[in-house]
Structure formats: C-alpha cells, structure tokens
Amino acid sequence: MAGLKEIRTRIASVKTTRQVTSAMKMVSAAKLKKAQDAILQIRPYAEKLHEILISLSASxxxxxxxxxxxxxxxxxxxxxxxxSNRGLCGGFNANISKKAIELINTKYEQQLRTGNLEFLCVGKQGERYLKHRGYKVVANENSLFDELTFDNVAKVAEGTMKAFEAKDYDRIELVYNQFKNAAVQVQTAEQFLPVEMEEQDDDATNFDFIYEPSKEYIIKELIPRSLKIQFYKALLDSNAAEHGARMTAMHQATDNATSLIGDLTLQYNKARQAAITGEILEIVGGAEALKG
Structure with missing residues (x-):
C-alpha cells in the first residue's frame, strides 16, 4: 500500500487538475452560448438563400x-x-479527421493514389493529424478561428472559388462537424464545388414572380454569395460543436477527478488507520514487555 505522503500528494494533484477542468468547462459553456446563437441565426438565412437559388435555377x-x-x-x-486549434475536446478532432480519410478512401481513392488529392486545413489539430499520416496538406487557414467573421471567411472562400475557376481543382469537398447540441456533433462531408443544383419537385407550387434585375443576373450574383455563406456556416457549425464537445469532455473529466479524489481519500484513511493501529500495537507490546 502506498505511503501516506504519496497519497496526500496524489490527492492534491488531482484536486488541482479538477480545478483546471472545471474552469475550462465554465469557459467553454460561456463561449458555447455565443457560438450557438451565431449558428442558429445564420441557418435559416442560408437555407432560404439556397431555396431561392434552386427555385431560380429550375426556371x-x-x-x-x-x-x-x-x-x-x-x-x-x-x-x-x-x-479546432486546440485539443482537450474529446473525440471532436479525431472523429472528423477519420471522416475525411474515410471520404477519400471510398470516393477519391484513384486521385489519392495518383497524387491529385490535396488538403486545405482550417484548424491545427487536423493539419497535425494529416501530416503525421503522410497526406498532402497544401495550405492552412488556422487563424480564421482567432477572429471568426464573415469578411475573413469570405476571403478564404473566394480563394477556393478562384482555384476551382482556374481549374486547379475539379472538385472541392468540405468536411466539418455539424452542431446538433452540446453533446452531439454530426460528422458532415458535403460537396462545396461544383454547386449541385437540385431538381424541384414537380408537385411544388410555382409562383410567377417579376424579377428586377433579370433572373440570370440574380443567379450570377447569388451563387458566389451562397457559396460564401455555406463556407461561413460550416465554420460556425464547427466552432459551436467544438465548444460543446470541450464542455462535455471537461464535465466528464471533472466528474472523474471527483470520483478519483473520493477513492484516494478512502485509501488514505485506510492507510492512516492501519498506521495508527500499528503504533498502538507497538505501544501495547512494549508495555507488556516491561511488565515481564
């Protein structure tokens, strides 16, 4: 059995760890509220923009x-x-990185084999994961999460759109964690470019709108804006999902630390009781020896 001093040291160490994890949980909870509000506000706008785009393209x-x-x-x-740029958020980064590897192994195996598949990473953890496994990372935009604004994200989106326009790439895929709630993230892979135009349901009601300017002009302006909004929404989703995953992970870590402190305290009390009992037996044995 470990000595009393060693157990006391371990208890103090775990208590310090619990303070850190508890503080990180509270910080993530505060950031989650802001991030959750941001993604919930932009989703209806992005969906309606896409709906208008499909409606126009159908005509x-x-x-x-x-x-x-x-x-x-x-x-x-x-x-x-x-x-994300930081760890300590459970399986958040590992799960989405595995989703990306699964995507290329099932859908782009030939491009991977011929060296025509490249990665653009937003987040240090994903970049580290891919480079460690030998995948080709051509660039990173890890600073986006330092100041996550539409203007900053739009510049990166424009860069990828220009690369597609210049035929540097024929297909661009977007892989990210979609925020569902604080405890659940949905690993999502969706085609960013080219834009997939869905066919409208024949039974859907068609309204005869008057467009000013022309439909052609509107759709020309709408597609680039829709792409930027889609990219921005993906990053907001990932940001909210990250804080939710970190809050959940730190909550579990705090609970585990509390449980471990209880176990160590019980072990300490048993060791202390055994030491006291041993001392009493030594005293009684000495007294008996003096009588003899």
Missing part, C-alpha cells in the same frame, strides 16, 4: 453556364478539413 435553361456549376471529371480534388 432557367442555361444555369449550367455558371463556372461554379460546371461538372468536370474529378481529376484534381481538394478536401477542406475543419477542426
């Missing part, structure tokens, strides 16, 4: 003329992996 014959909707054979592929 146009030459929507495929847009460079962002051109379907090309995916010879060169870019995967944008969104993770």
């Amino acid at each position: 146009l014959e030459n929507v495929e003329d847009s460079v962002y909707t051109q379907n090309r054979a995916p010879e060169k592929v870019l995967v944008i992996l969104v993770t």
Whole structure:
C-alpha cells in the first residue's frame, strides 16, 4: 500500500487538475452560448438563400453556364478539413479527421493514389493529424478561428472559388462537424464545388414572380454569395460543436477527478488507520514487555 505522503500528494494533484477542468468547462459553456446563437441565426438565412437559388435555377435553361456549376471529371480534388486549434475536446478532432480519410478512401481513392488529392486545413489539430499520416496538406487557414467573421471567411472562400475557376481543382469537398447540441456533433462531408443544383419537385407550387434585375443576373450574383455563406456556416457549425464537445469532455473529466479524489481519500484513511493501529500495537507490546 502506498505511503501516506504519496497519497496526500496524489490527492492534491488531482484536486488541482479538477480545478483546471472545471474552469475550462465554465469557459467553454460561456463561449458555447455565443457560438450557438451565431449558428442558429445564420441557418435559416442560408437555407432560404439556397431555396431561392434552386427555385431560380429550375426556371432557367442555361444555369449550367455558371463556372461554379460546371461538372468536370474529378481529376484534381481538394478536401477542406475543419477542426479546432486546440485539443482537450474529446473525440471532436479525431472523429472528423477519420471522416475525411474515410471520404477519400471510398470516393477519391484513384486521385489519392495518383497524387491529385490535396488538403486545405482550417484548424491545427487536423493539419497535425494529416501530416503525421503522410497526406498532402497544401495550405492552412488556422487563424480564421482567432477572429471568426464573415469578411475573413469570405476571403478564404473566394480563394477556393478562384482555384476551382482556374481549374486547379475539379472538385472541392468540405468536411466539418455539424452542431446538433452540446453533446452531439454530426460528422458532415458535403460537396462545396461544383454547386449541385437540385431538381424541384414537380408537385411544388410555382409562383410567377417579376424579377428586377433579370433572373440570370440574380443567379450570377447569388451563387458566389451562397457559396460564401455555406463556407461561413460550416465554420460556425464547427466552432459551436467544438465548444460543446470541450464542455462535455471537461464535465466528464471533472466528474472523474471527483470520483478519483473520493477513492484516494478512502485509501488514505485506510492507510492512516492501519498506521495508527500499528503504533498502538507497538505501544501495547512494549508495555507488556516491561511488565515481564
């Protein structure tokens, strides 16, 4: 059995750890509220924007003329992996990184084998994960989470859109954690470019709107804006999911530390009782020896 001093040291160490995890939990809980509000506010806007885009494209014959909707054979592929800059958030980073690897192994195995698959990382953890396993990371945008604003994100989105327009890539995939609630994140992989135009349901009600300016002009302006909003929403989703995952992980760590302190305290009391009993037996034995 460990000595009393060693057990006391361990109890003090675990208590310090519990203070750290408890503080991190509270910080993440505060940040989660702000991040959750941001993603819940932008989702309806992004969905309505996409709905308008589909409605307009369904009434146009030459929507495929847009460079962002051109379907090309995916010879060169870019995967944008969104993770966090810091750890201590459970399986948040590992799970989404595995999702990205699963995507390329099932969908882009040929491009990976020929060296035509590259990664753009948003988040240090994902970049470290990929480089450690030998995947090709061409760039990172880890600073986006330092100041997560639409203007900053739009610049990165524009860069990827220009790369697609210049035919540097034929397909761009976006892999990120979608926020569901504080305890649940949904690993999501969606095609960023080219834009997939969904067909409207024939039974859907068609309204005869008057557009000013023309439908063609509106859709030309709408597609780039929709792409930027989609990219921004993905980062807001990941940001909220990260704080939720960290809050949950730190809550569990705090509970585990409390349980461990209880076990160590019981062990300490048993060791102390054994030591006291031993001392009493020594005193009684000495007294008996003096009588003899």
